Amino acid sequence: MTTTTTTTRKSCIAKCESVKEKGGGGIRCTGGAKEEAAAATTTNNNSQSSPNPAPKPTTNQDLLAMLDSFRYTGGGGGITSTRAEGTSSKPSPNPNPCTPKTIKRKSPPSGVGVIVDGPDEEKGKKKRKSKEAKLKEEEEVVATNNRKRKKTEMNEKEEEEDKERKKRSRPRSAMTAKEKYMDCYKRVETGNTWEPPVSPYGLLQECHYTDPWRVLIICMLLNITSGVQVNRVLDEIFALCPNAEAATNVRQEDLASLIKPLGLSDLRSKRMMKLSRQYLENDWTHVTQLHGVGKYAADAYAIFCVGKPDQVVPEDHKLVDYWKFVCKMRN
Template sequence: MKRFALEKQNQIKSNLMEGGAEKKRRRESKKKKKDFECDGKAGGGHGRPVEVSASVMGLFSEFAFTGCSGGTGQASSSASSTRPSIKKVEREEEAQKKKRKRSPRLTAAQMRDVAYLRRRPNNRWIPPKSPHELLQENHYHDPWRVLVICMLLNCTSGGQVRPILNDFFTLCPDAKTTTNVDQNEIAQLTRSLGFKNTRAEKIKRLSEIYLQEDWTHVTFLPGVGKYAADAYAIFCTGRWDRVVPEDHMLTRYWEFLRKGRWIIE
């Protein structure tokens, strides 16, 4: 019995010693994890202290595990969530730019304003010459020409239109003649202005409708926007005081009329 009790006592001591060694090993392991940071290599790395900058951590949080074998892809969720918001801002900025570039439009009520009424045969308005020398100043006697000049100036400048204007009105002196001119001839003559086919087609279409007797306002003619309608009111009907042009050159002439210096002269 004494021998059995002694063996049992020795076994308990042995178990206690093993348990103490295990606890000591765990404590040392925890201390190592606390004092050192693994460098990410398989097997735990070599245990050197690792200093990670904020910029590196930012890059890691954005790109780690994206597209890599075995990666979860969870680290890129914050970055991907910000991309739609950035794209949304870019789309809004692009929409604002397009809105600023878009040509001003007349409302339905403005289109029926008396400023844009068809010119009557007894209208004696003669627009004065200005120091700005707009192309329309020399062609006020034919409203069709004023409208066509505005079409030629669309997406171009006076410096581009001026060299071909005499040749154009030699080929197309009035609306009736223009309806009989081949569209390709007009396109070739205006090719230096760009959009030659579209421009020629619109000029032909305008000429056909212009010759009809049933239109009441110039704003209802095809291809006539605010710019051409304002030019019509300023140079053809004399209703310049009822419009506020937005085209920079037309605004200069409108300011010239508004100041009234031409009346004194």
């Protein structure tokens, strides 16, 4: 029993000395632990010198009480023995075991604990900046492309509108020399038996196709005028001058008074009388040679009088409707 206790004490003393040599607030033996260590050393020396040393009675409970007296302390970080003479070796219990002990930490000195960007983080920042710059460049490229596309679309629309304006502004009488002398515009022969079909559109020329002069006069009156307005005065005009010969013999003032509700009565009455005089002459071969006959009147003449609607392409919306109707009927 004495040999075992001596060995255990030796191991404890050796551990204490090894920690003490390392420094930094290691193990400090104070009080009863230091005295027991010294007694253990003396006993060991006596046992080696005398053959029958007088062992000091020591139990395992004393050794365990000595080991239990060591505890961790907060400030220095080392292990110290707090057992003093005449005190108990058991640690004082925590007054409130539910709440853990809080350790106050001192604020780190300047420069300690500050996070400094390393090379990897700097590279990451550079990559992020480069990505943001690329995204901005892509957005700018997309925006410029959209602006260019809108400009091109605007230009295309403007060009189309200009073409339409030119078509509208172009007078209907503007025809090329080749167009004016087409076969469909030739003077109607005496043996022509063409009868245009009656359409649901109710054009004024449909009722007067037997007299080409009347068809031309109706087209002249419809210039910048609606069919409803012309229809109101048409019966009176044809009652005053039922044919081209009668139109050349009436007074211009009387004809102008009938045309006055349509506007431009003086100009239209003069054109009507001049057209009637040329129509009675036999020196013209194509209707386009007559005074005041443009594309609209020539196309109407070819459709209603000559009977060749497939050789013309009219532009007036009312005449276009009838022209499509006739082409379907013939096909």
